[in-house]
Amino acid sequence: MRLSEHFMLDELLESQTARRKGIDEQFNPSDEIKLNLQSLCIEVLDPLRKEVGLPIYISSGYRCKKLNRVIGGALNSQHIEGKASDIKVKGMNNFEIISAIRKAGIDFDQCIEEFESWVHISFNRGNNRNQFLKASLLNGKVVYSPLKF
Ligand SMILES: [Zn+2]
Helix, strand or coil: CCCCCCEEEHHHHHCCHCCCCHHHHHHHCHHHHHHHHHHHHHHHHHHHHHHHHHCEEEEEECHHHHHHHHCCCCCCCHHHHHEEEEEEEECCCCCHHHHHHHCCCCCCCCCEEEEEEEEEECCCCCCCEEEEEEEEECCCCCEECCCCC
């Protein structure tokens, strides 16, 4: 199923962990979740794809509650609602991706540079905070700080 110009539903559901552990509900999201994923693709990922002119790799999109628990995701993670994705772009570092998000003037909820490994971006219609944060590990705990430009 196609969600937007550049993204298929499968890309937003893919999880090797869910496959390995036989978590079937990961691959059967509700209509509400699908609509949230579609908004994320249309409002955030497609415009970013256009801005960078390169394929966007989604390392984690939707996470059913079971999968989120297994991987130790935050209890209130927007991934559970299908409102967030973790992304990478081959040949671009996180700072370049985040700069492209700013340049494209995308309306988003939270954009988080996570552990210098990927960029988390979410979309929450009507409640977008346009917040730039950085996630790092401090004594084994995740701490968030404002992202400096
Ligand atoms: Zn994330």
